[in-house]
Amino acid sequence: MINIQDIRDTARDMLAKGEVRTVIGYRRGSRGMPAEPAFITSPEQADELIWDPTCYHNLSLYLVHDQKILAHLRKASGSPIAIVAKGCDARSIVVLLQEHYFKREDVYIIGVSCEGTGVLDERKLASQLNGVQPTLAAFDGDDYVFTTAEGEKRLPAREVMADRCLECRIPFPKEHNVVFGEDKTGRQLAEPFAALTRFEAQGTGERWDIWSHHFDRCMRCFACRSVCPMCYCDECVVDSITFPVTQQTSAAEKADRVRWIERSAMRSENITYLLTRAMHLAGRCTDCGECERACPVNIPIRMLNNKMEREAREKFGYEPGASIGGSSLVASFLDNDPGDFIR
Amino acid sequence: MSEQxxxxxxxxxxxxxxxxxxxxxxxxxxxxxxxxxxxPITIPCTGAVSPMYILSAFNKGADGVLVSGCHIGDCHYIEGNFLARRKMHLIMELLEFIGVEPNRFRMSWVSAAEGAKFAQVITDFVDDLKPLGPQEKLKKAERA
Structure with a gap:
């Protein structure tokens, strides 16, 4: 069981001593139960920090934002940033470090173990509470306890936990400066890739019927891209902003441009966008599930990333976010990589 | 029938x-x-093929996409085809996963001395593609 006071004390100490410039954590949000990201810059604010089942955000995204802001201001980073990180978040930070996005000494990882419980899936909870709005969520052993207008409601965590947490293999931040909570690696609440395996058991036709339905619904809001700590490219391949059309642009110039993907929300373009995203995240996605949570039309984006993760694991023995020094999935190879598909 | x-x-x-x-x-x-x-589109090395090329070819109406390069160990850039083998495996799995027919994407190793093999690869690919009919799944719809 994690005592929130430990996290607050760590944050307060570090800020008071000036060892870090900001602590990124979670605090009470403004829309009821869900927590929101908090950026703590003074020791007095440290008591705002919380840790509860609604801390599902992957805060490593803000380390990326910080780097972009620093680059824009042309400033050096100075003292490090402390960040509260779950197992999956810590792995994202490892991938960013592996890609030299920032240096290890620029970040102080306050690891929190998810222990047996993981984090909440609000969509699952909504179906359990029949319209009652909870105002507070808390961990209690293997249960979540929700405070509602009709009193306390206790639910087993595994019934309302996010799928990715059920399938999580390592609910513990291996890379950390300090860590709270027990390492419950191997707790295995559900078979890893369980949803993916069920989906794959269907034939080509059925799979296409399901996916084409989802691809039709994508409205290209790019929430999945905005929320992803790995989507840090300054210029995304789907944005054609690098080719502004002016009055001087000739018809020949327009025709010569490579337009990989159009921005309009058509099925074919949505497929190209989502598959390109899946390819770009292969070997980098640490399954934090933020893309799927952010998707306003509930496209199972996580499944595409999961597919790549499983291929990498089973065919190439590659585990994303396992080590800072390791080479990346598509920039390395083994002599015995599978090649049976090649004629 | 005649149309097919x-x-x-x-x-x-x-x-x-x-x-x-x-x-x-x-x-x-x-x-x-x-x-x-x-x-044919000549590229410097199969290792230089971005999955984007393949998706884009399908997007612009290709019925099948072939990626072909040097045999393993013969790459002019030493390791380009090793890298390609991984990347192409991933994109092939992804296309199959969303329900594109597996026969629409193919990869082969054809050396400069294997003219007969090249002809065979194309012949086989076209034979496998014919029963599948036109590729409509990833193709961009014509604007009205």
């Missing part, structure tokens, strides 16, 4: 400059007969 017989699949073939492209040339100068369905 007349259907000619369009294949986009990404051929590496050092091996498969020379292989296709050998097939030509050796006067080996093979279907004229493939549009």
């Amino acid at each position: 017989q007349n259907y000619e699949p369009r294949v986009v073939a990404f051929l590496c400059k050092w091996c498969s492209s020379a292989g296709s040339d050998l097939a030509g100068v050796s006067r080996i007969q093979y279907p004229a369905n493939a549009t």
